[in-house]
Every structure is written in C-alpha cells, then in structure tokens.
Amino acid sequence: MTTKQSPLIQAVRSSDGVLHDLVAERREQVETLQKRQAEQLKETETRGQLQTKSLIEMLGKDYAELFRKLETRHADAAKRTASYALEIRERMEKSATTEAPLTAHPELAFGRLIAPAILIGIRPYYATLHGANGSVYWQGYNPGNFDLSDFASGSGPGWFGTGAGSFTVYLDWWFAFKPDASRYYNYIVNVPFHGYYLIHADDGFWDSKEAHARIDISAQGYQYNWKARNSTNVLDLDGQNINDNDRFDGWRTTYYSDLLGGGDTAYLLVSSSFYVYARGGGSYAELNFSAGAANYIGVPYINVI
Numbered sequence: 001m002t003t004k005q006s007p008l009i010q011a012v013r014s015s016d017g018v019l020h021d022l023v024a025e026r027r028e029q030v031e032t033l034q035k036r037q038a039e040q041l042k043e044t045e046t047r048g049q050l051q052t053k054s055l056i057e058m059l060g061k062d063y064a065e066l067f068r069k070l071e072t073r074h075a076d077a078a079k080r081t082a083s084y085a086l087e088i089r090e091r092m093e094k095s096a097t098t099e100a101p102l103t104a105h106p107e108l109a110f111g112r113l114i115a116p117a118i119l120i121g122i123r124p125y126y127a128t129l130h131g132a133n134g135s136v137y138w139q140g141y142n143p144g145n146f147d148l149s150d151f152a153s154g155s156g157p158g159w160f161g162t163g164a165g166s167f168t169v170y171l172d173w174w175f176a177f178k179p180d181a182s183r184y185y186n187y188i189v190n191v192p193f194h195g196y197y198l199i200h201a202d203d204g205f206w207d208s209k210e211a212h213a214r215i216d217i218s219a220q221g222y223q224y225n226w227k228a229r230n231s232t233n234v235l236d237l238d239g240q241n242i243n244d245n246d247r248f249d250g251w252r253t254t255y256y257s258d259l260l261g262g263g264d265t266a267y268l269l270v271s272s273s274f275y276v277y278a279r280g281g282g283s284y285a286e287l288n289f290s291a292g293a294a295n296y297i298g299v300p301y302i303n304v305i
Contacts (some may be wrong), residue, residue, distance in 0.1 A: 030130045030170050041166050048160030073157050074281025081200055081282045088245050090194040093292035101238055120304040124173035132167035146297045147290035149255035150276050157207040158280025166277040173300055175268040179260040186305050187256040189270050192298030195289030196247045209280030212238040213287055215271045219256040223266035227258055
C-alpha cells in the first residue's frame with residue numbers, strides 16, 4: 001500500500017536535508033534506548049544471580065537440593081507456555097481473516113465531527129521500523145502497512161530479576177506540513193491497529209514471575225527546533241499472575257498542539273513503541289501485528305485543524 005505524492009511532499013523531498021538529519025538523530029536516540037534496555041537487563045541478571053547464590057548458600061544443602069529439583073518445573077512451564085502461545089497464534093491468525101479493514105479515516109476531535117472547511121488531512125511520507133535486535137527492519141518513503149511483532153520469554157525462578165527477557169520495537173512515521181499562517185495548529189493523530197496480544201505469568205511461593213506488554217503512541221513536532229513531546233498509552237497489561245489474550249484492533253488516537261510559523265515546512269514525528277517483558281520460566285509476553293494477512297499496523301492519518 002502506498003500513498004500519492006502531494007506537491008508539498010515533492011517539494012520537501014527535493015530538499016530533504018532537514019529530514020535526513022532528523023531521521024539520523026532519531027536513529028541514534030533509539031539505538032541509545034535499546035542499548036540501555038539491554039544493559040539494564042544484563043546488570044539485573046548479574047546482580048540477581050549473585051543474590052540467588054548467596055541465598056542458597058545461606059539456606060543450606062537441603063534447600064539447595066530442593067531448588068535444583070524445582071528447576072525442572074520451570075523448564076516444563078516454559079514448554080507448556082510455548083505450546084499454548086502457538087495455539088493462540090494459530091487461532092488469532094484465523095480469526096483475523098474475518099476482521100473488516102479500517103478504511104474510513106476518523107474525522108473527530110474531542111468527540112465532535114470536524115467541519116471539512118477547517119480540516120487538512122496528511123499522511124506520512126517517510127517511516128522507519130526499528131527492530132528489537134537494534135537493527136533497522138525497514139526505512140524509506142511512501143510507507144504502507146507494516147508487519148511487526150515482538151515477544152519475550154522468561155526462564156528459571158525469576159528471583160531478584162533473573163531469567164528475564166525484554167524488547168522494544170519502535171515504528172516511526174514522519175509527516176510534513178506547511179502552515180499558511182503563524183498560529184497554533186492542532187494535530188489529531190490516528191493510528192490503525194490490526195493484531196493481538198498474549199501475556200502469561202504464573203507466580204508461586206517458590207518463584208517470582210511476571211509478564212508485561214505495553215503500547216504507546218508519541219508525537220513531537222519540529223520547525224526550526226524540536227518542540228515538546230507528548231505520549232499516550234493505548235495498551236498496558238502487567239501482572240505476576242496473569243493469563244490474558246485478545247485481539248487489538250481499531251483506531252487509536254492522540255492529540256498534539258504546535259505553534260508554527262506560516263510559510264515554512266513543519267515536521268511531525270509520530271512513533272509507536274511495542275514493549276514486552278517476561279521473567280521466570282513459563283512467563284511470556286507477545287505483541288503480534290504480523291501473523292496472517294489481516295494482522296498489521298496500518299497507515300496513520302492526521303487531521304490538522
């Protein structure tokens with residue numbers, strides 16, 4: 001799916017030096033965020049392993065033997081959850097084929113219909129999909145639908161934060177807008193989602209397990225310099241004893257306001273982040289917008305008033 005190039009997009013592309021710099025700056029920012037997340041996870045694992053070792057030594061041989069026997073239970077729990085996740089994935093892939101696509105663009109602001117005379121609709125003309133492994137999965141002009149997913153699984157008892165997995169995928173869309181007058185402009189950002197989530201954790205007396213899945217949409221404007229940034233949470237599931245799965249479909253909306261100078265191109269970065277975390281054997285979190293033809297992230301649409 002592609003979008004037609006407006007005269008504004010053609011003009012911006014002919015002098016894309018500003019966009020090139022903004023995309024490069026954003027890439028460095030995401031790399032820093034993902035590197036910090038991986039380092040924190042590694043530090044927690046190292047510190048937790050030392051604390052676990054100290055605890056077992058303090059409790060003595062009998063408890064140490066008990067903990068070794070419990071390890072097989074954590075491994076079995078992980079196998080059961082992997083099989084369960086496969087069943088859910090197959091079911092969600094089949095159910096997605098019956099979902100009606102989102103075709104009509106929302107034209108509401110704060111619950112009220114926007115008058116066409118004051119409505120300007122814009123689509124993204126550049127996008128970057130930052131992978132959970134730190135690489136760039138896709139980047140370029142005229143972005144269409146995106147297939148993306150990430151998951152995290154845990155291992156062991158989860159004591160002191162050990163046996164945890166955590167990843168975040170970032171999907172960035174870049175918009176260009178040339179205001180005709182100097183004033184405040186309101187952006188109503190609409191992002192279409194077609195997918196599902198799966199989150200499972202079974203915390204017990206002898207372990208510490210948890211699973212977490214979260215999706216946020218943020219917006220930040222740029223004209224001459226970066227403006228303030230806002231963020232809206234659209235999904236947040238977290239628990240030590242949780243077993244939940246469901247579809248995640250429909251438009252999700254966030255609002256942004258910017259004071260712009262008339263006649264000069266303004267940019268808006270809209271980013272969706274997909275975070276998953278799981279700690280302890282059998283714990284699992286998945287956000288899936290790729291399984292099956294009907295699961296994807298659609299092209300966002302912005303109403304400017």
